[in-house]
Amino acid sequence: MFESAELGHTLDKKTFDKELPGLRAALLDAQYELVERRGFQVILIVSGVDGGGRRETVHRLNEWLDPRHIETHGMGTPSDEERERPEMWRFWRALPAKGKIGIFQGSWYSDPFIRKVYGKIKNADLEEAMDRNVRFEKMLADEGALIIKFWFHLSKDRQEKRLKALEKDPATRWRVTERDWRHFKLYDKFKKTADRVLRLTSTAQAPWYIIDGSDERYRSMTMGRILLQVLRQRLDSPPPVHSIPGLPSLPRVDENNLLRALDLSLSVDKQTYNQKLEQLQGRLAMLVRDPRFQKHAVVAVFEGHDAAGKGGAIRRVTGALDARYYQVIPIAAPSEEARAQPYLWRFWRQIPRRGHLAIFDRSWYGRVLVERVEGYCTEYDWTRAYNEINDFEAQLHQHGIIVCKFWLSISKEEQLERFKAREKIAFKHFKITEEDWRNREKWDQYEQAVCDMVDRTSTDIAPWVLVEAEDKQFARLKVLQTLCDRIKQAL
Amino acid sequence: MFESAELGHTLDKKTFDKELPGLRAALLDAQYELVERRGFQVILIVSGVDGGGRRETVHRLNEWLDPRHIETHGMGTPSDEERERPEMWRFWRALPAKGKIGIFQGSWYSDPFIRKVYGKIKNADLEEAMDRNVRFEKMLADEGALIIKFWFHLSKDRQEKRLKALEKDPATRWRVTERDWRHFKLYDKFKKTADRVLRLTSTAQAPWYIIDGSDERYRSMTMGRILLQVLRQRLDSPPPVHSIPGLPSLPRVDENNLLRALDLSLSVDKQTYNQKLEQLQGRLAMLVRDPRFQKHAVVAVFEGHDAAGKGGAIRRVTGALDARYYQVIPIAAPSEEARAQPYLWRFWRQIPRRGHLAIFDRSWYGRVLVERVEGYCTEYDWTRAYNEINDFEAQLHQHGIIVCKFWLSISKEEQLERFKAREKIAFKHFKITEEDWRNREKWDQYEQAVCDMVDRTSTDIAPWVLVEAEDKQFARLKVLQTLCDRIKQAL
Numbered sequence: 001m002f003e004s005a006e007l008g009h010t011l012d013k014k015t016f017d018k019e020l021p022g023l024r025a026a027l028l029d030a031q032y033e034l035v036e037r038r039g040f041q042v043i044l045i046v047s048g049v050d051g052g053g054r055r056e057t058v059h060r061l062n063e064w065l066d067p068r069h070i071e072t073h074g075m076g077t078p079s080d081e082e083r084e085r086p087e088m089w090r091f092w093r094a095l096p097a098k099g100k101i102g103i104f105q106g107s108w109y110s111d112p113f114i115r116k117v118y119g120k121i122k123n124a125d126l127e128e129a130m131d132r133n134v135r136f137e138k139m140l141a142d143e144g145a146l147i148i149k150f151w152f153h154l155s156k157d158r159q160e161k162r163l164k165a166l167e168k169d170p171a172t173r174w175r176v177t178e179r180d181w182r183h184f185k186l187y188d189k190f191k192k193t194a195d196r197v198l199r200l201t202s203t204a205q206a207p208w209y210i211i212d213g214s215d216e217r218y219r220s221m222t223m224g225r226i227l228l229q230v231l232r233q234r235l236d237s238p239p240p241v242h243s244i245p246g247l248p249s250l251p252r253v254d255e256n257n258l259l260r261a262l263d264l265s266l267s268v269d270k271q272t273y274n275q276k277l278e279q280l281q282g283r284l285a286m287l288v289r290d291p292r293f294q295k296h297a298v299v300a301v302f303e304g305h306d307a308a309g310k311g312g313a314i315r316r317v318t319g320a321l322d323a324r325y326y327q328v329i330p331i332a333a334p335s336e337e338a339r340a341q342p343y344l345w346r347f348w349r350q351i352p353r354r355g356h357l358a359i360f361d362r363s364w365y366g367r368v369l370v371e372r373v374e375g376y377c378t379e380y381d382w383t384r385a386y387n388e389i390n391d392f393e394a395q396l397h398q399h400g401i402i403v404c405k406f407w408l409s410i411s412k413e414e415q416l417e418r419f420k421a422r423e424k425i426a427f428k429h430f431k432i433t434e435e436d437w438r439n440r441e442k443w444d445q446y447e448q449a450v451c452d453m454v455d456r457t458s459t460d461i462a463p464w465v466l467v468e469a470e471d472k473q474f475a476r477l478k479v480l481q482t483l484c485d486r487i488k489q490a491l
Numbered sequence: 492m493f494e495s496a497e498l499g500h501t502l503d504k505k506t507f508d509k510e511l512p513g514l515r516a517a518l519l520d521a522q523y524e525l526v527e528r529r530g531f532q533v534i535l536i537v538s539g540v541d542g543g544g545r546r547e548t549v550h551r552l553n554e555w556l557d558p559r560h561i562e563t564h565g566m567g568t569p570s571d572e573e574r575e576r577p578e579m580w581r582f583w584r585a586l587p588a589k590g591k592i593g594i595f596q597g598s599w600y601s602d603p604f605i606r607k608v609y610g611k612i613k614n615a616d617l618e619e620a621m622d623r624n625v626r627f628e629k630m631l632a633d634e635g636a637l638i639i640k641f642w643f644h645l646s647k648d649r650q651e652k653r654l655k656a657l658e659k660d661p662a663t664r665w666r667v668t669e670r671d672w673r674h675f676k677l678y679d680k681f682k683k684t685a686d687r688v689l690r691l692t693s694t695a696q697a698p699w700y701i702i703d704g705s706d707e708r709y710r711s712m713t714m715g716r717i718l719l720q721v722l723r724q725r726l727d728s729p730p731p732v733h734s735i736p737g738l739p740s741l742p743r744v745d746e747n748n749l750l751r752a753l754d755l756s757l758s759v760d761k762q763t764y765n766q767k768l769e770q771l772q773g774r775l776a777m778l779v780r781d782p783r784f785q786k787h788a789v790v791a792v793f794e795g796h797d798a799a800g801k802g803g804a805i806r807r808v809t810g811a812l813d814a815r816y817y818q819v820i821p822i823a824a825p826s827e828e829a830r831a832q833p834y835l836w837r838f839w840r841q842i843p844r845r846g847h848l849a850i851f852d853r854s855w856y857g858r859v860l861v862e863r864v865e866g867y868c869t870e871y872d873w874t875r876a877y878n879e880i881n882d883f884e885a886q887l888h889q890h891g892i893i894v895c896k897f898w899l900s901i902s903k904e905e906q907l908e909r910f911k912a913r914e915k916i917a918f919k920h921f922k923i924t925e926e927d928w929r930n931r932e933k934w935d936q937y938e939q940a941v942c943d944m945v946d947r948t949s950t951d952i953a954p955w956v957l958v959e960a961e962d963k964q965f966a967r968l969k970v971l972q973t974l975c976d977r978i979k980q981a982l
Contacts, residue, residue, distance in 0.1 A: 001945065001947070001949050003749055003945050003949055004748065005750055006747070006946070007747050007748075007749065009743055009745050010745060124616060125615060127619055131618070173682040192951055195950055195951040196951065199885070202873040202877065202878060202881075202947065203878055204738065204878065205735060205874075207738050217744060221742075221744045222741065222742055224746050225744065226741070229742065230739060233736050233739070234736075237736065238734070240735065241734045242730055243728070243729070243732045244696060245725075247695070248720045248724070250495060250700070250717070251708055251713055251716035251720065252710045253716065254709060257498070258494055258495055261498050303927075308643055311898055374741075380695060383698075387694055387695065390693075394690070451495060454494050454495070455494065458492050458494055460686040464494070485885055
């Protein structure tokens with residue numbers, strides 16, 4: 001794997017100087033095309049051994065390309081803010097938008113890699129982390145990103161020589177740290193781990209390029225030419241095609257399905273409601289003030305038929321909470337900023353820190369509901385989304401976040417009543433739009449999509465709760481009750 | 492995930508009887524189209540809880556379809572023969588050819604699943620096994636296979652009722668075993684593990700379908716209709732397209748590369764050769780007779796330029812071995828049988844049992860050498876092959892198999908000499924063909940492919956050894972020496 005990179009490649013100054021202007025011009029051309037078209041983003045990982053030229057490469061890239069369209073991320077130790085969130089949160093935040101180039105010196109590889117070298121995790125843990133990376137990059141690639149991963153290598157001899165040379169020169173001495181020498185002593189372990197990591201994560205969609213880092217000119221020229229080739233190839237090709245067909249729903253063999261099986265006659269009288277509401281709100285307030293809740297957080301998702309009473313249910317939840325600790329996030333059609341990112345990006349941004357609650361009024365499930373039914377994305381897009389969403393929620397769960405998902409269900413007749421009422425009452429008029437009526441016409445398709453969604457994303461770690469919402473009061477109590485139970489269970 | 496499958500779906504006899512003939516006719520039509528076109532194979536996994544109807548489903552399938560084109564695999568505990576090989580070997584052997592339907596009752600899911608339920612492995616191990624399955628199925632799908640995975644589910648109540656009912660009836664009593672009741676006691680653990688397994692392995696290319704198993708008619712009709720839908724969808728669509736471009740090679744920045752860096756002047760005189768040859772052959776013979784070798788096996792791969800002396804080197808190896816314990820496998824263009832299978836299939840078949848050696852004269856690397864250079868496969872095919880091959884070899888390594896890969900390298904001039912000599916000497920004439928001359932014209936392209944191959948598949952667990960073969964004697968000694976060292980190291 002490192003054979004080519006230990007040959008001691010070199011490039012003489014004359015050739016380098018002759019070829020550089022052409023390369024730079026071509027790279028700039030490609031970058032401007034990327035910027036203008038905004039069709040995809042470039043994610044560039046710069047990794048490798050100490051002294052292999054990572055820093056200089058990042059410098060070169062910012063020199064050769066227009067730095068206004070480049071975002072460089074150092075990504076060292078996570079900040080306090082970052083540690084409060086799942087591991088991948090900070091990388092999601094740093095993803096470049098379409099048209100941009102994001103350079104990651106330090107990435108989703110760094111932490112598990114170093115921990116393995118230092119013997120803090122086992123092989124199985126490393127493999128799990130690498131599989132997570134493969135899935136993450138697959139999702140990014142499926143969302144259109146171009147991923148280029150550079151690994152700068154030095155043989156053991158050359159690394160030693162290079163560190164010593166840097167140390168000798170007063171101008172560069174500061175760059176060699178204790179940590180570098182400590183790493184050097186672990187060279188063999190480092191190389192063995194790199195071999196494993198590169199083997200596990202070099203995929204057709206996101207391959208590693210291993211580059212001999214010993215000669216500055218060779219290294220830069222090689223990196224530049226690979227970048228140019230891959231970028232040009234993508235710019236000059238039609239957009240990637242995925243001919244994987246949409247996932248079939250369970251065939252309708254009988255008339256039974258999850259939504260029709262709900263007992264919508266469930267209701268509660270006013271007095272019981274008032275009494276229980278107070279009781280449950282009190283319980284919820286206590287639970288989130290429990291010191292043990294500081295190790296957790298809540299992500300609550302509210303989906304449901306139009307006019308099913310999501311807003312009212314959410315207000316009964318927030319009524320129990322201190323405004324400093326929760327946020328209600330209404331989800332509408334994505335903004336231009338969000339459309340320039342993978343679809344999960346705007347939800348990752350809103351993941352709460354520990355001890356906090358995020359309440360989503362509609363959510364990432366739009367992908368497999370409205371986007372599927374209305375054809376806003378391809379069949380392959382919503383098909384893979386089930387998997388991606390499960391992955392996303394598993395990461396939240398792993399971090400201790402309690403994921404509660406509610407589907408508020410009403411009958412088609414009740415919806416009609418509520419629509420009519422909204423149209424009549426002036427102060428509720430804003431709540432009913434043409435779109436609501438249009439959605440209503442596709443009732444059966446939405447029903448199918450909801451059943452598929454529950455079948456494919458209701459998991460042990462993030463179950464769906466179907467809420468009988470024909471009676472609003474009953475629905476609100478069930479939501480509160482579920483939230484309390486789930487939090488209690490997690491503490 | 493199991494919500495829909497716990498609703499207690501049913502189908503009345505009248506509707507069933509009315510719909511069945513049409514379904515069966517349509518399924519048979521689809522099957523015959525599959526058989527005639529031989530464009531892809533169907534891999535059908537039948538899994539789920541005890542009493543959920545797996546057995547009956549397999550029975551149904553064999554009744555409804557033409558059983559001559561179905562292969563049903565029970566896949567219980569591995570046989571002695573199978574235990575001698577890597578875990579996936581028996582599944583590779585059982586893969587259906589294009590045009591066939593392979594039904595797996597018991598599959599690559601069963602063993603890790605059961606071991607997790609019984610607490611014999613940890614979560615991380617389960618996740619690793621499931622990632623292996625995802626990679627395996629991705630490869631199968633990329634090779635064209637249609638994968639359909641059924642999971643038959645029963646709620647806890649229904650499972651208990653069903654087991655009791657089966658036990659009551661003298662005609663079915665035999666079917667309920669101690670094991671079934673033992674499993675039932677683990678129902679909750681079983682379901683939790685299933686939730687995890689299905690979540691991790693339900694991908695767009697190989698999704699799970701969870702079916703309520705409680706009512707025989709509902710279950711069969713649902714299964715039949717999903718099968719029909721998925722099969723028809725595939726038969727009626729153009730073949731899947733992958734627009735992922737081929738992996739770029741390292742740009743040629745200087746004139747140095749792995750093959751050119753070899754010192755082809757290395758040679759050895761006749762006397763030293765004879766002496767060393769005897770010595771190394773003796774050492775090799777001793778090593779494979781070492782009792783500890785019975786826990787290992789050797790897979791040796793010989794690749795090289797045409798006329799580089801692979802045959803001669805192989806004979807010097809086998810000269811040291813007892814014919815009962817090794818096999819030389821010459822690899823030519825794939826047979827019709829092999830072409831109806833994923834490309835790695837014919838190599839998996841030849842994996843040696845413990846204590847044995849398999850020597851491949853050319854190998855699976857044909858995919859990234861001749862098939863790449865001659866355009867016998869798509870760019871996406873050879874690009875993903877690097878990864879698939881690394882995966883394959885990692886599985887061999889995990890099983891204790893020592894994987895030795897030799898590239899025998901000669902200069903273009905030396906090759907010309909040898910070609911000419913072969914044409915002159917009558918008994919060597921058969922060794923030189925038109926194809927050899929044609930390959931020679933593409934020397935540079937092959938050189939590039941070899942360098943890429945080494946860079947992308949030479950790993951710690953299965954390194955490439957580049958052998959300077961301008962002097963045949965030197966090459967033979969280096970091969971023997973390497974083999975001895977690698978075996979020694981593993982013992």
